[in-house]
Amino acid sequence: MNLKADFAIIGGGIGGVTCAETLSHLNPDTNIVLITASSLIKTVTNLVQVSERIESFDVEEKPKSYLESTLPNVQVVHAAVAILDSENHILKTSDGTSVGYKKVCICTGGRPKVIVEDNPFVLGIRDTESVQEFQKRLKNARRIIVIGNGGIATELVYEVEGCEVIWAIKDKSISSAFVDAGAAQFFLPCVNKEKTESRKPLKRHKYTEEDDVTRPKNVTGGALGPDWSVNRDMVGNQQGSHKVHIEYSVEMANIFKLDEIKTNGKKIENPSTFDQITDDWPVCVELTNGKIYGADFIVSATGVVPNSHQFSANNFEIAEDGGIKVNDKMETNVKDVFAAGDICTASWIPAPHWIQMRLWSQARQMGCYAAKSMVASLSNEDVTLDFCFELFTHMTKFFNYKVILLGKFNGQGLGEGQEILLRFTEGVEYVKAIIQDGHLQGAVLIGETDLEETFENLILNKIDLTLFKEHLLDPNIDIEDFFD
Structure with a gap:
């Protein structure tokens, strides 16, 4: 099958689908082809504008027919891209389809950084398919070991029930990819706390993916969205067990089978708070602190690597x-080839309060902006960098608390002269503001603080807080009154 497209998109994740939707809205008379290796695509739903720059949304998986039915000028091809012939502007897929294009955007995301490849006891968590495999294994598990300290690891540890969890992290505090040690202390009581509140059901249809013969084994599905763990049954085979033991400042040194442990005369540790006092484990992990723990399987949640390897022949x-490096128009160094989401690295000089993190929120922003740039490029017009790249914002949920990150929220790259302002109410809220040279540079807001819009404006408007900073976090004072 031979197809012709004004715009082609590779990838059916959040970045790719957002790019296709934006292209369709901006230029409904063009032909758009989206190529996805997965039979399900990821769409943004329930979008709420929390403030001018902060968005809250859900991610829903839908069959490819959804996109074609809602966007008449979009055709979805369910196949993996085998060749990107950028010189001749042709894409060739695994099923023999050829797609000629004028502009193409690569949105193939990232793949899990698995701690050990091809080990049956190690499961990398990245996409819906790997989560489904995790659920299947968890049903028969007494104990798991989670390696990683990012968002997925944090949510996983909190959500698992009926199974003991050993959480091995390389940092001195939990969730350090997002929050500092102070916020980690705020979250810590939640790690082993029994969850009593019932969840609100998600009012959406859940689609599942049958065994997909179209997708090669080395191609992952789209990244997990903001509510990936909600309404998923993540329960082991133990009654009422929600016990977590954390090992700090460690990495995995070795993986052993039980017979290897016995042969070497090594001792298996058992945390004192755990019920499973046994050495009968199918797999054991030796940590860099010398401790050895047994488990039914190991979860690798150590982040992602951009999926650029499949385009190595294109000299990106x-x-x-x-x-893949992109400029401030999301263009690669190869003519008429754009990239967005986890696959790309922003290589322009960033705004003072923006950083790139491979998050679903940025995948949406990049996909949208790439579409605007592609339309402008096709019309030989210029485009200015979207305002979403002026300020880093991210809204998520950890341990059932709303979490909002703004600007240089952990002081990234600020150097000396930072002043940290804190407001902390145990079990209610945690607020951190970073001041430098009299200006707000970043913030971490946990709980219902109602400060996000005010802090966003303080950062963007570069307001001098020298005279007001002692009142900045006073809950009895409305900061906006100072600037009326």
Whole structure:
């Protein structure tokens, strides 16, 4: 099958689908082809504008027919891209389809950084398919070991019930990819706390993916969305067990089978708070602190690597982190080829309060902006960098608390001279504001603080807080009154 497209998109995740939707809205008379290796695509739903720059949304998986039925000028091809012939502007897929294009955007995301490849006891968590495999294994599990300290690891540890969890992290505090040690202390009581509140059901249809013969085994599905763990049954085979033991400042040194442990005369540790006092485990992990723990399986949740390896023949400029370099128009160094989401690395000079993190919120922003740039490029027009790249914002949920991150929320790259302002109410809220040179540079807001819009404006408007900073976090004072 031969197809012709004004715009082609590779990838059916959040970045790719957002790009297709934006292209369709901006230019409904063009032909758009989206190629996805998965039979399900990811769409943004329930979008809420929390403030001018902060968005809250859900991600819903839907069959490819949904996109074609809602966007008449979009055709979805369910196949993996085998060749990107950028010189001749042709894409060739695994099923023999050829797609000629004028502009193409690569949105193939990232793949899990699995701690050990091809080990049956190690499961990398990244996409819906790997979560489904995790659920299946968990049903028969007494104990698991989770390696990683990012968002997925944090949510996983909190959500698992009926199974003991050993959480091994390389940092001195939990969830350090997002929050500092102070916020980690705020969250810590939640780790082993029994969850009593019932969840609100998600009012959406859940689609599942049958065994997909179209997708090669080395191609992952789209990244998990903001509510990936909601309404998922993540229960082991133990009654009422929600016990977590954390090992700090460690990495995995070795993986052993039980017979290897016995042969080497090594001792298996058992946390004193755990019920499963046994050495009968199918797999054991030795940590860099010398401790050895047994488990039914190991979860690797150590982040992602950009999926740029499949385009190695195209001579893209690759950043140190493995992403395809893009300029401030989301263009690669190859003519008429754009990239967005986890696959790319922003290589322009960033705004003072923006950083790139491979998050679903940024995948949406990049996909949308790439579409605007592609339309402008086709019309030989210029486009200015979207305002969403002026300020880093991210809204998520950890341990059932609303979490909002703004600007240089952990002081990234600020150097010396930072002043940290804190407001902390145990079990209610945690607020951190970072001041430098009299200006707000970043913030962490946990709980219902109602400060997000005010802090966003303080950062963007570069307001001098020298005279007001002692009142900035006073809950009895409305900060906006100072600037009326």
